[in-house]
Amino acid sequence: xxxxxxxxxxxxxxxxxxxxxxxxxxxxxxxxxxxxxxxxxxxxxxxxxxxxxxxxxxxxxxxxxxxxxxxxxxxxxxxxxxxxxxxxxxxxxxxxxxxxxxxxxxxxxxxxxxxxxxxxxxxxxxxxxxxxxxxxxxxxxxxxxxxxxxxxxxxxxxxxxxxxxxxxxxxxxxxxxxxxxxxxxxxxxx
Amino acid sequence: xxxxxxxxxxxxxxxxxxxxxxxxxxxxxxxxxxxxxxxxxxxxxxxxxxxxxxxxxxxxxxxxxxxxxxxxxxxxxxxxxxxxxxxxxxxxxxxxxxxxxxxxxxxxxxxxxxxxxxxxxxxxxxxxxxxxxxxxxxxxxxxxxxxxxxxxxxxxxxxxxxxxxxxxxxxxxxxxxxxxxxxxxxxxxxxxxxxxxxxxxxxxxxxxxxxxxxxxxxxxxxxxxxxxxxxxxxxxxxxxxxxxxxxxxxxxxxxxxxxxxxxxxxxxxxxxxxxxxxxxxxxxxxxxxxxxxxxxxxxxxxxxxxxxxxxxxxxxxxxxxxxxxxxxxxxxxxxxxxxxxxxxxxxxxxxxxxxxxxxxxxxxxxxxxxxxxxxxxxxxxxxxxxxxxxxxxxxxxxxxxxxxxxxxxxxxxxxxxxxxxxxx
Numbered sequence: 069x070x071x072x073x074x075x076x077x078x079x080x081x082x083x084x085x086x087x088x089x090x091x092x093x094x095x096x097x098x099x100x101x102x103x104x105x106x107x108x109x110x111x112x113x114x115x116x117x118x119x120x121x122x123x124x125x126x127x128x129x130x131x132x133x134x135x136x137x138x139x140x141x142x143x144x145x146x147x148x149x150x151x152x153x154x155x156x157x158x159x160x161x162x163x164x165x166x167x168x169x170x171x172x173x174x175x176x177x178x179x180x181x182x183x184x185x186x187x188x189x190x191x192x193x194x195x196x197x198x199x200x201x202x203x204x205x206x207x208x209x210x211x212x213x214x215x216x217x218x219x220x221x222x223x224x225x226x227x228x229x230x231x232x233x234x235x236x237x238x239x240x241x242x243x244x245x246x247x248x249x250x251x252x253x254x255x256x257x258x
Numbered sequence: 259x260x261x262x263x264x265x266x267x268x269x270x271x272x273x274x275x276x277x278x279x280x281x282x283x284x285x286x287x288x289x290x291x292x293x294x295x296x297x298x299x300x301x302x303x304x305x306x307x308x309x310x311x312x313x314x315x316x317x318x319x320x321x322x323x324x325x326x327x328x329x330x331x332x333x334x335x336x337x338x339x340x341x342x343x344x345x346x347x348x349x350x351x352x353x354x355x356x357x358x359x360x361x362x363x364x365x366x367x368x369x370x371x372x373x374x375x376x377x378x379x380x381x382x383x384x385x386x387x388x389x390x391x392x393x394x395x396x397x398x399x400x401x402x403x404x405x406x407x408x409x410x411x412x413x414x415x416x417x418x419x420x421x422x423x424x425x426x427x428x429x430x431x432x433x434x435x436x437x438x439x440x441x442x443x444x445x446x447x448x449x450x451x452x453x454x455x456x457x458x459x460x461x462x463x464x465x466x467x468x469x470x471x472x473x474x475x476x477x478x479x480x481x482x483x484x485x486x487x488x489x490x491x492x493x494x495x496x497x498x499x500x501x502x503x504x505x506x507x508x509x510x511x512x513x514x515x516x517x518x519x520x521x522x523x524x525x526x527x528x529x530x531x532x533x534x535x536x537x538x539x540x541x542x543x544x545x546x547x548x549x550x551x552x553x554x555x556x557x558x559x560x561x562x563x564x565x566x567x568x569x570x571x572x573x574x575x576x577x578x579x580x581x582x583x584x585x586x587x588x589x590x591x592x593x594x595x596x597x598x599x600x601x602x603x604x605x606x607x608x609x610x611x612x613x614x615x616x617x618x619x620x621x622x623x624x625x626x627x628x629x630x631x632x633x634x635x636x637x638x639x640x641x642x643x644x645x646x647x648x649x650x651x652x653x654x655x656x657x658x659x660x661x662x663x664x665x666x667x668x669x670x671x672x673x674x675x676x677x678x679x680x681x682x
Contacts, residue, residue: 095613095614095615096375096376096378096615098615098616100614124502125502125505125507126505127505127616127618127625127627127644128616128627128629128642128644130629130640130642130644131640131642132614132631132639132640133639133640134639138612138633138639150612150613159614159616159629161616161627161629161644165502165516165518165523168523168524170524170616172614172616191503191504191505192503192504192505192652193503193504193505193649193652193653195652196648196649196651196652197505197644197648197649200648214286214287218331218332219331219332219335219681220332220335221332228337228340229339229340229640231343233340235337235340235341235344
């Protein structure tokens with residue numbers, strides 16, 4: 069069987085989804101394509117299934133928090149600045165075994181109510197990866213089959229990986245201050 | 259802090275800890291038969307000798323057969339990724355050791371590779387060869403624990419002690435090299451922390467001579483053992499396309515026949531120059547994964563042998579780029595620039611650009627990837643480790659639903675999970 073020649077993912081995506089490719093960046097040997105999150109499921113299905121692209125392995129989904137002041141209108145990708153319109157950036161790292169190349173698709177989510185459509189139907193591997201981001205970073209994934217918290221207890225408040233969440237250094241407990249510390253310790257049921 | 263203190267605090271606040279849940283909470287997750295009580299919900303809780311760590315599995319059982327398996331992780335979550343955001347790049351390396359604690363060199367390696375990619379730091383060839391040798395020794399050590407615990411879970415208890423005897427030799431080598439048996443933090447951005455000590459070559463050569471007969475022993479004990487074959491043939495089968503869709507990598511994927519190894523596909527640290535084979539399974543069951551890892555032991559030893567021939571006893575072990583790598587102490591008495599570099603690196607650390615990179619290596623469990631996003635300053639903005647155990651535990655229900663509990667133990671062992679790797 070003849071293997072179709074590899075396509076350039078940027079050109080292929082620009083042709084198929086002309087309004088959704090917002091920015092392209094090449095750094096070291098990695099290609100990053102920033103896309104509009106509303107159409108991400110169709111984009112992923114296209115990348116997974118098209119001969120010439122066949123990105124069949126989802127390696128990783130990572131979320132970044134650009135708080136407090138590394139995002140906004142002035143980060144428009146021009147003049148050496150990075151392209152960061154919103155606070156939360158979610159990076160999908162996909163890999164094509166046939167053409168042996170990686171690609172990063174990035175989508176930005178708003179600060180007030182960050183939500184991105186879930187790609188669990190494209191790769192079931194996204195199930196837990198998205199759950200972890202929803203738990204730790206607070207980015208909701210629309211259409212996720214099981215949106216419970218993963219790492220933190222089920223009734224936890226807050227999203228630990230956000231930049232405005234404190235690291236939480238504890239006071240060292242001795243016998244003279246143990247009562248004080250127990251009184252002030254937040255418990256999961258509070 | 260005594261239980262009475264907790265009870266007194268509860269009385270003062272008027273709260274009472276609630277220990278029981280109801281089946282209603284699990285409505286969409288387990289099958290409808292659990293709601294009526296036709297199937298039983300059993301908690302294979304975080305305290306369990308066979309779950310290879312603090313893994314909680316909620317099992318829905320129809321007699322002895324598993325209807326649903328719901329993994330619940332997070333009991334070993336220590337916030338390594340968040341903690342690294344508070345540290346400079348060099349100081350973050352010991353934190354990465356603690357993730358996959360059975361093969362700590364792999365975690366160090368992937369983080370150092372990501373940093374080296376981000377700041378474009380070179381690694382001398384000798385350091386690359388030493389890294390490869392130590393990574394493969396780490397792989398052998400990790401597979402020893404895998405074999406020991408899998409055999410122990412299935413009742414073959416003597417294999418446990420034999421494997422740990424071999425692992426002891428490797429841990430002595432690690433201690434010789436870095437000062438610590440397990441969490442050495444020996445790999446640093448740019449190369450290694452310090453040069454190889456006296457006796458390293460002899461110790462590794464002793465191990466190379468000693469180990470092949472031990473692998474023969476394990477093969478004699480288990481490969482044709484009728485009890486082992488009965489318990490592992492046809493158990494925990496995962497089809498190759500299902501495995502790929504669920505993101506499974508490593509021996510769990512190669513046991514299903516997919517020929518993908520990061521060392522061969524996207525080689526790093528000079529792996530393209532080594533001569534080794536990648537074993538493949540055929541059926542995707544526990545037995546094939548077991549055979550794949552056994553053959554990997556021999557191939558790792560082959561790589562160690564080839565690597566040792568390339569390593570001189572003394573030579574460069576870290577990059578010379580003083581902006582990122584501290585100068586040797588002997589230079590500090592003679593050169594003002596060395597003192598300034600030392601000062602800057604110890605107080606502030608080096609700066610990395612405001613960009614993101616992703617680098618991945620083949621850890622004994624699968625593909626471990628590190629997503630590193632710098633700020634332009636001396637601390638990372640975000641580090642995310644895509645760890646193979648995380649993905650493999652997510653794929654555990656696919657492999658084990660429909661089997662019996664005893665098979666579940668075999669499957670967990672064959673997938674080789676480490677909860678520190680999963681929860682970070």
